[in-house]
Amino acid sequence: MRLDDRHPDVDDTLDTVRRGLAAKPKKLPSRLFYDERGSALFEAICEQPEYYLTRTEIAIMRDHAGDIADTLGPDVRLVEYGSGSGIKTRMLLEHLHTPVAYVPVEISRTALMESVAELASRFPDVPMQPVCADFTQPLRLPVAARSPRRTVIYFPGSTIGNFETKEAIKILRQMRAEMSDGGGVIVGVDLKKDPAEIEAAYNDAAGVTRDFTLNMLVRLNREVGTDFEVDAFRHRARYNALAGRIETALVSTKRQDVHVGQDTYAFREDEAMHVEYSCKYSLEDFAQMAAKAGLSVAKVWTDKDERFSVQYLVR
């Protein structure tokens, strides 16, 4: 198995950080969470009692993976954006009929190699073509050994929720182009519900989400030489009901300067630096957004409480 490595380099990250700190208000993209420790902390978040998303999506897959696989039909090339631990993928691959290839696209090299190694040993007959890359950039899919009947993009975990509407539409459009005629998208979408329940999921009592958020600064200090005083920032995640999303920020607990190379960026006391959106949708909201990307919802699977949905989108 060969790794197609297009991991962004230190200069890319440095550029992103400079631009984010110069922006008003300051903001850093949530993909910067996922270094090795960040990916491990995210797995730990999934185990927290308050974080209902992963558990619910897995339950949907447990109940419906067979139906999902039947809907997709035989000879599918499965392309996964932001492949995490691979549990849900495993459930899908177990039911797919004669899949042509599995192409995980993931920005964290370690997370990618660990999950693909596990899947390769479990599914020795499925060719694995891992790509280490930022899936928001145009992809160039590797050539499949046997031509697929359809290319299906698997985008689980409500990762789509991390993007603002405009960006989400852009990503859906890009998927639409990459899957080509006859293809489809299987996307995990978190649904609107009691705001207290949503907010609790991003403020777990054990503080794992706080550690996950703060780890972005630890990571940047190590990788690009910033000097964030990690203890002088706090995690803040609030549900904005009007926008239908969790907004996560790192809030400076004092007036302080942060340096990037020769440049200085000043933080006021209580200044918030935005780091993540986690958008929540109604089924109607999501169908409308998909339509703007030229995709229609062909099928929806949910849990009985309609906490979470897995949706099949086609051209």
Ligand code: AVJ
């Ligand atoms: C992996 C993007 C789905 O937004 O719920 C979890 C990441 N952030 N807790 C989400 C996350 C804080 C997560 N996604």
